[in-house]
Amino acid sequence: MSNSGNKMTRSEVRTRLAERTKSISARFEALEMELPVSPRTVRKLLDRKNQIKKAAVIGAGLLTVAFLFKRRKSSGFTYQDGLERISDAIAREVRKNIKSGMDTEDAVFAALRKRPPVVRVGDGGDRNELSGTLAKILKQLLVSLGPSLIDILAELLKSGRQTQTKN
Secondary structure, three states: OOOHHHOOOOOHHHHHHHHHHHHHHHHHHHHHHHOOHHHHHHHHHHHOOOHHHHHHHHEEEEEHHHHHHHOOOOOOOOOOHHHHHHHHHHHHHHHHHHOOOOOHHHHHHHHHOOOOOOOOOOOOOOOOOHHHHHHHHHHHHHHHHHHHHHHHHHHHHHHHHHHHOOO
16 A cells, blocks of 8 residues: 555545545544434524524513512511411420320420421521522523523424435
């Protein structure tokens, strides 16, 4: 194949280049077959990226307006409701302990250890207000834009697979 000192002729180079091109082509086609989405579909998505960006901007704008004008609703869960729930839970635990054979004093102490009388009213103490707000915005964004994005992706996948089967 090679002449003097590892030098190849033009025809040998062309032959090896053609072999290498076929090999690369075969590997590339194998990789494309393994992809769940055809390359044409990805190209179509990239072509529609401006539409997707516009929809995201509109959704974010709507969320911002809704957030600014939304009034906080009370949860309807009052401190008294919390006390009643806790006292009911402790009473059930005491009755269960007494039925299992504990004396009254031990039953009450065991119930209080298992269910301490603490009432937490509100959203929660660990998260700050900003992170809760961001979580709500992201959730609403997913709820608002999710179906549209899924429809666009499904349409592109269907059209990509149909054109792929035609070829």
